[in-house]
Amino acid sequence: MRTHVLVLGAGYAGVMAANRLTRRDDVDVTLVNPRDHFVERIRLHQLAAGTHDAVQPFARVLAPRVRVVVGEATAIDVDARRVRLTGREELGYDYLVYAVGSRGSDGGVPGAREHALPVSTFDDATRLRRVLDDDPGAPVVVVGGGPTGLECAAELAERGRAVTLVPGHEVAPYFREPARRVALRRLARLGVTVLAGAHVVRVRADGAVLDDGAVLDDGAVVPGRTLWAAGFEPSGLARSSGLRTDAAGRLLTDETLTSLDSDRIVAAGDAAAPSGVPQRMSCQAALPLGMRAADTVLARIAGVTPAALDNPFAGQCVSLGRAGAVVQLASTQDVARRAHVGGAVAVWVKEAVCRSTVGSLAREARRPGSTWLPSSRARRRVLARTAAAAPAVTPAPGAAKVDA
Ligand SMILES: Cc1cc2nc3c(=O)[nH]c(=O)nc-3n(C[C@H](O)[C@H](O)[C@H](O)COP(=O)(O)OP(=O)(O)OC[C@H]3O[C@@H](n4cnc5c(N)ncnc54)[C@H](O)[C@@H]3O)c2cc1C
Structure with missing residues (x-):
């Protein structure tokens, strides 16, 4: 049967x-x-x-x-x-x-769905590319300090775009401090302006409105295309x-x-x-x-x-443009360790990981059942x-x- x-x-x-x-x-x-x-x-x-x-x-x-x-x-x-x-x-x-x-996810922020450009799906990213290509000089505000926000900010800045990053919380919250410093140094080298501690509370057609922590004030608009990478x-x-x-x-x-x-x-x-x-x-x-x-x-x-289920984690690899990356190592239970890898080795590891995902699918397609399933309790x-x-x-x- x-x-x-x-x-x-x-x-x-x-x-x-x-x-x-x-x-x-x-x-x-x-x-x-x-x-x-x-x-x-x-x-x-x-x-x-x-x-x-x-x-x-x-x-x-x-x-x-x-x-x-x-x-x-x-x-x-x-x-x-x-x-x-x-x-x-x-x-x-x-x-x-x-x-x-x-x-x-728009996180319930007013205007995010209407005016911000997400990057989470193929359709989102295709639309974003079209919008950016139509206006090569426009500055970009990237909302979200997690891995997707960092990757977007660095990738665009490396291509010559003026980028402001609004992390919402701390930059790279998963990372331990040494890896975070490496990421921040790389963003600074790429010219990304990081508005530490700032939150976006509304998105308008002309930009993202920030909460300065006290009074919401329309003067605190960061102009430019708002790219949404907040979860x-x-x-x-x-x-x-x-x-x-x-x-x-x-x-x-x-x-x-x-x-x-x-x-x-x-x-x-x-x-x-x-x-x-x-x-x-x-x-x-x-x-x-x-x-x-x-x-x-x-x-x-x-x-x-x-x-x-018994699935061990290894860490988080974040690309910071084509010439930068950080690999934050983690315990099998997905808790960041002190150790991290930066520099050319991290760039190599990140690209190898990206290729290996496609490689493992292709291998399993050719020889079903051949991919080793890690386990560590x-x-x-x-x-x-x-x-x-x-x-x-x-x-x-x-x-x-x-x-x-
Ligand atoms: C820019 C970016 C960078 C990232 N970088 C990393 C990284 O470096 N490392 C990492 O581990 N993770 C990363 N992630 C997260 C990672 O991509 C996702 O966690 C991962 O893709 C989840 O895999 P999935 O198979 O569950 O879902 P997906 O890869 O999202 O695939 C789901 C599929 O289902 C389809 N689908 C949706 N609804 C329906 C429906 N109703 N009927 C039929 N099909 C449907 C979708 O079109 C899609 O093809 C990144 C994500 C983004 C956006």
Whole structure:
């Protein structure tokens, strides 16, 4: 008997899962995605700045046996095991991999949605590039001091653009102080003006309005195009389909990535909240979660118990233009260590990491099941720490037992 697995979303998690599922000859895999190519989302700041096109053909990264349907899922009917797509088409499934990723969040800031330019999706970055190309001399205000904001600010400044960075909180909040100093030095060398401690409270057509900490004053407008890089939010599809999600909208799962509402649905990547304790939204997590999601489905088909999630982190690599980067090393539980790498070695590491993401998808497409899944028991420690710090977080039914 054949099994049909439907994968929603062809990002890092979805493509990895789809490829791995082709391990079994009796599994048919259909992948639904709005575009007929793979988007290297971690290079979207490069797409915006014109230093990379950030796409790969599916022929390079996807197993030939995976059937691609270009479209967007609009609703999941859990009881009927069917997914509705734009244009009223419907697809049935035996198992569903929910890997629809995330998009930019406006953080509730008035005017951000209307006047700011996000960089979080392929469409966002393409539009941003068009706007910037139309006005090569216009200054840019980058809102957000996290990795995406830093990468955008540096990439554009290196190409000669006047850039002001409004971090909102401290620059690179994940970093320890030594790595942060390296990042700030590089931004200064590129001529980026960093408005430390400043917050954007509104966006207007002529620029971003700052809160000086006391009185909001229209004189505090930073003129220029406002580029929004102040965080991601998950797709709303799970919630609007009546599936249980965390507060942000990620699909709530147990530690095997199985939805709390249906053992026929597994989630991976930015869209998943295992035990209500999601991993950092990152490509670093999306690839192994995609593998885990596929392994869970394959285990169920084989009639064996799926393994629990155990995904160690390594750090955070941030590019600062084409000639700069910082690698902040971290514990397997995703806590920054003192050690970091800068200079030419960091530039090399960052580019190698970007290439390796596409390389690992291509390898899994050619030889499904060949990608090694790292494991370090790090996840159990993260759950234990989260439970201790926030007693309100209740591990989901079926979640891995947490040893205090
Ligand atoms: C500029 C930038 C730089 C980044 N740099 C890094 C980095 O250096 N390191 C790192 O670890 N992370 C980085 N990230 C974050 C990283 O890109 C994401 O965390 C990662 O892409 C998540 O992978 P995913 O597979 O869950 O989702 P995505 O890669 O977002 O893929 C989701 C896919 O699902 C599709 N989709 C959405 N809705 C539907 C629907 N309803 N039906 C069908 N398909 C749908 C989307 O179009 C997309 O193709 C960066 C992000 C940005 C924007």
